[in-house]
Amino acid sequence: MFALNDWSPVIISLRVAIIAVVIVTCLGVPLARFMARGEFAGKDLVESCITLPLVLPPSVIGYGLLILIGKNGMVGRALAEAGITIIFTWWSAVLAATVVSLPLMYQSAKAAFKSVDVSFEKAARTLGASELRIFFTISLPLAWPGLLAGLVLAFARALGEFGATLMVAGNIPGQTQTIPVAIFFAVDAGDNTTARTLVAIVTVFSFLVIFWVNRWARRQTY
Amino acid sequence: MLEVNLVKNLWHFNLELKLKAANEIVVLLGPSGSGKTTVLQCLAGLLKPSAGSIKIDDKLVFSAEQNINVPTRHRDIGYLFQDYALFPHLTVKDNVLYGPKSRRAGTDLELNPVELLDSFGVGHLLNRYPRQLSGGEKQRVALARALATRPKLLLLDEPLSALDRNTRLSLRQELKNLHKSWQVPFVLVTHDEEEAEYLGDQLIVIEKGRVQEIAVSHVVGK
Numbered sequence: 001m002f003a004l005n006d007w008s009p010v011i012i013s014l015r016v017a018i019i020a021v022v023i024v025t026c027l028g029v030p031l032a033r034f035m036a037r038g039e040f041a042g043k044d045l046v047e048s049c050i051t052l053p054l055v056l057p058p059s060v061i062g063y064g065l066l067i068l069i070g071k072n073g074m075v076g077r078a079l080a081e082a083g084i085t086i087i088f089t090w091w092s093a094v095l096a097a098t099v100v101s102l103p104l105m106y107q108s109a110k111a112a113f114k115s116v117d118v119s120f121e122k123a124a125r126t127l128g129a130s131e132l133r134i135f136f137t138i139s140l141p142l143a144w145p146g147l148l149a150g151l152v153l154a155f156a157r158a159l160g161e162f163g164a165t166l167m168v169a170g171n172i173p174g175q176t177q178t179i180p181v182a183i184f185f186a187v188d189a190g191d192n193t194t195a196r197t198l199v200a201i202v203t204v205f206s207f208l209v210i211f212w213v214n215r216w217a218r219r220q221t222y
Numbered sequence: 223m224l225e226v227n228l229v230k231n232l233w234h235f236n237l238e239l240k241l242k243a244a245n246e247i248v249v250l251l252g253p254s255g256s257g258k259t260t261v262l263q264c265l266a267g268l269l270k271p272s273a274g275s276i277k278i279d280d281k282l283v284f285s286a287e288q289n290i291n292v293p294t295r296h297r298d299i300g301y302l303f304q305d306y307a308l309f310p311h312l313t314v315k316d317n318v319l320y321g322p323k324s325r326r327a328g329t330d331l332e333l334n335p336v337e338l339l340d341s342f343g344v345g346h347l348l349n350r351y352p353r354q355l356s357g358g359e360k361q362r363v364a365l366a367r368a369l370a371t372r373p374k375l376l377l378l379d380e381p382l383s384a385l386d387r388n389t390r391l392s393l394r395q396e397l398k399n400l401h402k403s404w405q406v407p408f409v410l411v412t413h414d415e416e417e418a419e420y421l422g423d424q425l426i427v428i429e430k431g432r433v434q435e436i437a438v439s440h441v442v443g444k
Contacts, residue, residue, distance in 0.1 A: 119307040122268050125294040126301035127321035128371055137320075141311050 002197040008174045009182035010201060012090060016178060017158040020097035024105045024154050029147065032109030033139060037118075054103035058163025061099055065168045069095065090176050093169040097158035105154040112146020113139060145217045152213045156206055224248075224375055224407040228264055228274035228284075232257065235430050236272075247401055247408045249422030251415065256428050258411040259304075262377045265409060266301050267294035279374035279406075295324070300368030302378040306360045308352035314339065314363050315348040321371035338366045342396075358389040369404065378410040382417060394420060 004010075035047065053061055069076040069086045076087060086092045116139055124134045140147070162180040169176035171185055179198050186195040223244055230237040237257040241248060250258045263269040265276060267283065270291060276284040278299065283292040308317050318335040339345045342362040352360060361381065368376060381397065382390045394417060401408050412418050418425055425437040 117307070119303050119305065120309055122294075123301065123303055123307040123309070124320065124324070125268065126266055126297075126299060127324055127367070128295045129320070129324040130295065133324060138309060 001193075002200060003193050004197045004201075005194070006173065009177050009179045009198065012093070012175075012177060013159055013179040016090060016093045016097055017155055019094050020101055020158040021105075021151060021155045023094070023098050024102050024158075025151060028102055028105035028150070028154075029109050032106050033113050033135065035106075036110045036113035050106050051103045053099050054107075058100065058161070059167065062096065062164035062167030065092070065096060065099065065164060069168065087168060088170045088172065088176060090169065093161075093165045093176055093178060096164040096168050097161045100161050100164060101154035101157040104157050105150040108150025108153060109143070109147050112143035112150070115146065116142045148213060148217060152209060155209070159202065159206070223277070223280055224409070225277040226265065226274075228261070228271040228276060230257070230260055230264055230269065231272040232260065235432075237261065237428075239426070239428070239433060241424070241426060243407045243409075243424060245401075245405045245407055246423035247398075247410060247421050248424045248426065249418040250409065250411045250426050250428060251413070251418040251422075252428040253413055256430060258413075258428060259379055261428075262301070262379055262409065262411055265375070266299055266377055267292060267297050281374075298371070298374040300371065300373035300376040302361075302364055302368050302376070302381050304379040304381075304383065306352075306364040306384075308355075308360060308364055308367070310352050313349050313351055314344070314355070317352070317363060318367045318370050321367060325371055335366070335370055338370055339363070342366050357385050358393065361385065361393060365400070374406055376404070376406060376408045378408060380411055380413070383412070383414070390417075397421060 031050070035043065066087075067073050069079070069092060071077070071080065071087065073087075076085075079086060086095065120138050120142065121134055124138050129137070160180055161178070162184065165176075165178055166181055166184075169178075169181075171177050171181050173182075177185075179202055183195050183198045186192075186198070224242070226239060226241045228237075228239055235257075237260055239261055250261060252258050260269060264271045264284075265278075271284060271286065273286045274284075275282065275286065278297060281298075282288070282290055283297050284290060309320065312320065315335060318339060322335070336345060336348065339348065339362075342365060344359055344362045344366070347355065347359060347363065352363070355363065361384075365381075378397075382393055385393065397408075397410075398421065410421060412421075422437075426433055427436075
């Protein structure tokens with residue numbers, strides 16, 4: 001019923017999703033905090049650009065990334081001169097997963113920071129705290145349940161990324177073949193046992209993560 | 223010594239205020255929307271006045287002419303927020319320690335937070351969280367937190383409005399005693415005339431940003 005000869009798609013997928021989520025967190029959380037409190041000209045424009053990958057078809061994102069990091073792409077050529085190739089390596093899968101999951105992290109984090117009463121931040125300011133201290137001791141802990149929700153959504157999205165990944169990372173077993181790509185090609189080749197097993201792994205794993213986070217977040221309300 | 227001469231342009235009227243106070247309680251009395259809280263926020267540096275100057279303890283913290291605007295955290299003020307703004311994720315003890323830890327100046331730590339809380343009659347609540355406190359207890363903890371940094375000026379925004387009548391009557395006496403022992407100017411905002419007359423050494427009535435009346439009384443124990 002269930003059998004898997006090659007575990008590499010699972011390992012590659014986890015590695016790609018974890019690294020993507022780390023990048024997305026480091027970029028998305030400070031960005032979200034800045035956008036939640038700051039006002040500047042062109043804010044709506046920046047906001048739309050960050051959110052765009054959420055609604056674009058994955059193939060459009062894949063094509064955009066190809067133009068960017070492909071052998072003749074703007075960034076790709078500069079990297080090639082430095083002796084670095086990203087295209088069709090698992091790093092490009094990380095890049096694709098990062099681009100598609102950033103909007104989810106960003107949206108959740110922004111909502112979470114906005115939900116923190118500004119008077120707590122003001123109070124901290126009157127008590128002599130620097131902006132950095134306020135971020136780490138007030139804003140971050142109070143926004144934490146929302147941030148965690150964003151983290152989980154971003155992780156799930158990164159783990160499930162298919163279209164853009166296939167276009168920029170391809171389907172190289174043991175190197176760039178992630179679970180969704182492996183499922184697609186297993187079904188295509190009539191290997192239903194492998195497809196079924198990978199589907200079961202992804203479903204159970206995703207369910208457990210979301211279940212645990214929901215339970216945890218329910219206990220974290222002040 | 224507190225010296226204020228400020229103008230703040232608001233969208234529906236211009237706020238203008240001049241005041242000079244030694245170690246006394248200045249009460250700003252006016253209906254809601256008259257700009258009282260705006261004055262406090264300007265003094266605290268949470269809002270920037272449009273023109274004028276502010277001197278706290280003979281130190282110039284704001285001057286439109288000289289382009290000086292000392293950030294809130296360096297103004298040496300204590301601010302009691304209307305809803306107290308106690309950090310919900312920190313215990314009473316950590317709330318009170320937040321200021322001294324933020325400043326990290328050795329002299330500030332002369333003030334033992336436990337003793338301070340004891341002097342407000344809430345020493346037994348050290349390990350409680352704000353959600354576990356009554357209105358009166360929250361107010362005392364918030365006062366202790368605001369004073370823990372030894373401010374040169376204490377700003378109080380409707381300090382008694384959220385409390386029931388009995389607590390209010392006993393706390394306003396405590397506020398008077400507190401002022402005597404701390405010997406720094408207090409600027410207190412209220413819409414309650416009786417409270418204003420009871421507490422104020424100097425009474426400033428504002429309506430729609432204009433000072434309507436200034437009354438000075440030094441009758442102690444009125």
